[in-house]
Amino acid sequence: MTVDLDLPTVWAFIIAFAVFAYVVMDGFDLGLGILFPTLAVGEERDRAMNTIAPVWDGNETWLVLGGGGLMAMFPLAFSIILPATYPLMIAMLLGLIFRGVAFEFRWRDPGHRRYWDIAFSLGSTVAALAQGITLGAILQGIKVENDAYAGGWLDWLSPFTLLTGISVVIGYTLLGSSWLVWKTDGAVQAHARRLAFALGIATLAALVAVSLATPFLTQDYWRRWFVTPGVLVTAQVPLLTAIVAAVFFWSLRRGRDYLPFLMALAIFLLSFIGLGVSIYPHIVPRSVTIWQAAAPAQSQLFLLVGAVIVLPMIVAYTSWAYWVFRGKVDTHGYH
Structure with a gap:
């Protein structure tokens, strides 16, 4: 597999970066929402919400950039993937809406906080599950005829997509x-540390299951991962994942604060690299490559100028926000 550095490839990497930034940044606050029922009503839940209050809505900037970039730079892929996953996209957006509304109203309507907490957790779970199933639907392949989606309303639903959906939730x-291990202390942190240890084991098990199932979807995936000489390169991904996982569990045992979160991010990064190994240069696996789906070169070049200006600004203000709110959190906020 070789990489040709041209406009479609540059834009493919920009969109991939935006998608990964969304997954890791919105992933932890979606994950917090999924875990919400396991937190004690009162101080534990309030402290958990305070950890994401300054950043949760800004994290979704990357979703807009990824989706908008796909539509503008790879319109053919957008016109195929969206109809193939309409139910999932609708479910994801409804989940994000419920979650966002619940986040705001649980503070302003304390009399119904129990119901807002349920909506926050349910919305987070639905959004995460929809994202995972969408990933599986793209990986397993989309039926394309005459540059258009040719499948049915529920073609995305399969045992494999349910596996990827559950894996993303985990x-x-x-x-x-x-x-939470990073941003809290005391009883909340101890509870989060126990959860992280169990969930680390579950995540690795889910990752192994998806990794073993994916090569059997198509011979092309199998060749990329197991045929020499390519296997000498691809084998580094699971090896690095094992090393990162070992550091993750070690850091939890040693009582580290921020290292477990960084190692969890590294596991997602390696999984994302593995996804790229499987599908590149296809943007719709086995059907459409990034060059076939690309917009005219003039459009790509015009928007690339804007991206070169805007992307560093987004990275800068996002980094500044995380730096300002870098401390621990109590019931009254950051300190």
């Missing part, structure tokens, strides 16, 4: 629990 809860 992975997000790992991010959420390790985030």
